[in-house]
Amino acid sequence: MDLTKLFSTAYLFERFPVGGFSWIFRIILLALFIGAIVIAILGQKKLKNSGPIKKFWQKMILWGWTTGLIGLLLVLFRELRAIYLSARFWLFLWLVISFLWLVFNIIYLKRKVPAKEEIIKKQAEFNRWLPKQK
Numbered sequence: 001m002d003l004t005k006l007f008s009t010a011y012l013f014e015r016f017p018v019g020g021f022s023w024i025f026r027i028i029l030l031a032l033f034i035g036a037i038v039i040a041i042l043g044q045k046k047l048k049n050s051g052p053i054k055k056f057w058q059k060m061i062l063w064g065w066t067t068g069l070i071g072l073l074l075v076l077f078r079e080l081r082a083i084y085l086s087a088r089f090w091l092f093l094w095l096v097i098s099f100l101w102l103v104f105n106i107i108y109l110k111r112k113v114p115a116k117e118e119i120i121k122k123q124a125e126f127n128r129w130l131p132k133q134k
Contacts (some may be wrong), residue, residue, distance in 0.1 A: 010029030012089040016081055026075070029091075033071035036098075039066025059105045067098040 005011040015075040027091065073118060074094055077085040 013087050015082050015083055017086055017088060033068045036064045052113050056109045056113060063101055063105055070094060105112035
């Protein structure tokens with residue numbers, strides 16, 4: 001695999017890329033995009049639990065559906081050799097964007113969710129000492 005081609009605009013924006021992906025790359029891309037959709041479906045089931053992690057699962061559901069559907073469309077365009085839509089640049093750009101989006105979701109999970117759990121515990125401790133209504 002020649003990585004110097006990734007810096008060539010003629011290679012990345014070719015109107016009709018020669019051939020499709022190799023079979024190994026097709027399987028990897030399909031597994032990645034279908035896996036993102038599966039994460040979205042599993043996130044829907046976990047979303048029913050309320051709590052501080054609910055917003056994280058909402059973000060993951062949005063990430064999963066968006067990444068999966070747009071990624072599958074880009075792979076389909078490549079296989080059909082659609083003019084300009086099958087350019088390697090669009091798939092490469094989408095993979096980078098979806099990876100960065102996933103990283104930001106994980107950062108949100110690591111930073112915000114423990115802080116919200118702490119606030120909920122403090123509020124529960126405070127409410128414990130308040131008089132109860134009958």
